[in-house]
Amino acid sequence: MTTKVFIDGEAGTTGLQIRDRLIRRDDITLVQIDPDLRKDAEARKAAFAEADVAILCLPDAAAKEAVELSKDLDVRIIDASTAHRVNPDWAYGLPELSAAQEAQIKSARYVANCGCYATGAIVLLAPLVRAGLIPADAAISVNAISGYTGGGKGLIAEYESGEAPDAFLYATGMAHKHLPEMMKFAGLTAKPIFVPSVGNFAQGMAVSIPLHLSQLPGDLTMAQVHAALAEAYAGAAHVKVADLADQDSRIDPTALNGTNDLMVHVRGDAEDGRIVLVAVLDNLGKGASGAAVQNLDLMIDA
Numbered sequence: 410m411t412t413k414v415f416i417d418g419e420a421g422t423t424g425l426q427i428r429d430r431l432i433r434r435d436d437i438t439l440v441q442i443d444p445d446l447r448k449d450a451e452a453r454k455a456a457f458a459e460a461d462v463a464i465l466c467l468p469d470a471a472a473k474e475a476v477e478l479s480k481d482l483d484v485r486i487i488d489a490s491t492a493h494r495v496n497p498d499w500a501y502g503l504p505e506l507s508a509a510q511e512a513q514i515k516s517a518r519y520v521a522n523c524g525c526y527a528t529g530a531i532v533l534l535a536p537l538v539r540a541g542l543i544p545a546d547a548a549i550s551v552n553a554i555s556g557y558t559g560g561g562k563g564l565i566a567e568y569e570s571g572e573a574p575d576a577f578l579y580a581t582g583m584a585h586k587h588l589p590e591m592m593k594f595a596g597l598t599a600k601p602i603f604v605p606s607v608g609n610f611a612q613g614m615a616v617s618i619p620l621h622l623s624q625l626p627g628d629l630t631m632a633q634v635h636a637a638l639a640e641a642y643a644g645a646a647h648v649k650v651a652d653l654a655d656q657d658s659r660i661d662p663t664a665l666n667g668t669n670d671l672m673v674h675v676r677g678d679a680e681d682g683r684i685v686l687v688a689v690l691d692n693l694g695k696g697a698s699g700a701a702v703q704n705l706d707l708m709i710d711a
């Protein structure tokens with residue numbers, strides 16, 4: 410028997426990539442609706458009724474509406490939007506957080522896929538906060554660069570028409586939508602500074618967190634930070650920690666494009682303790698569509 414999956418928002422950036430990942434699988438049957446009816450509530454409700462799992466690749470408001478439409482049906486939901494990520498009734502879709510998190514995803518009716526930048530920041534911070542190496546109230550800064558597909562159809566159109574600048578920083582008002590999930594799942598009590606940016610490349614991202622080890626408790630060393638991260642992700646299929654000996658000064662945000670992997674780098678000056686943690690991932694891979702498929706596989710035990 411195959412698992413029936415409905416991708417609501419299949420024509421969008423995230424939806425298309427999920428479709429590409431599922432279409433050739435013989436354990437999955439895609440439930441499809443007439444593209445002209447993609448915003449028709451009745452047609453979508455019929456698709457929810459037919460599906461075992463629905464993956465929502467929609468703006469937040471439409472994702473909330475989809476949950477309402479399907480609430481009395483048996484369908485399980487993975488939501489790629491920001492709408493439900495800090496909702497306690499939803500499992501946060503980052504199985505690498507802990508064995509308990511993975512178990513929660515496996516049995517959940519509702520799974521919220523993580524934000525792309527949040528995935529990078531949480532993977533870097535959560536094990537260090539949990540181990541007490543970074544205090545929950547530490548003043549943390551997160552910087553990031555993303556390819557323009559991270560902004561969906563709207564930003565893609567700006568770049569493809571040549572209107573957008575080669576690069577820009579944004580969210581300088583300190584209110585980016587990924588901050589609540591970053592805090593909740595990294596275990597931070599103080600709001601970080603988060604300054605993302607976009608460059609003139611389609612896909613890929615690097616999320617970086619600079620640290621002055623001298624401002625953290627204890628006599629923490631760069632090697633200890635690396636060891637804590639390497640231990641946390643030792644068994645993870647999709648999160649790797651680069652060797653500490655790799656201290657190349659450049660990091661390419663597109664290095665993992667086309668994969669569902671995330672690479673953690675710990676770089677800096679081990680002598681004076683000014684270091685930077687960097688997560689490289691494909692915003693459409695581990696940052697969105699690949700993560701949705703990883704969660705789907707956990708839910709259906711594939």
Ligand SMILES: NC(=O)C1=CN([C@@H]2O[C@H](COP(=O)(O)OP(=O)(O)OC[C@H]3O[C@@H](n4cnc5c(N)ncnc54)[C@H](OP(=O)(O)O)[C@@H]3O)[C@@H](O)[C@H]2O)C=CC1
Nearest residue numbers: 418420421422423447448466467471489490559561562697
């Ligand atoms: N792009 C990325 O890197 C990431 C995106 N996400 C999230 O995934 C979700 C989708 O993003 P993305 O794929 O980039 O967005 P897009 O703008 O590329 O696609 C959204 C799709 O949803 C459709 N849609 C809009 N409103 C409705 C509605 N009421 N009913 C049914 N369909 C509707 C759109 O239709 P139409 O074809 O008419 O425009 C479009 O096809 C968002 O919540 C986003 O935040 C999450 C992680 C990363």
Ligand SMILES: CC(=O)N[C@@H](CCC(=O)OP(=O)(O)O)C(=O)O
Nearest residue numbers: 490491523524525555559560607
């Ligand atoms: C480049 C760009 O605009 N990125 C988007 C985040 C990517 C995304 O879609 O975020 P979710 O994972 O929360 O859906 C932004 O900053 O709003």
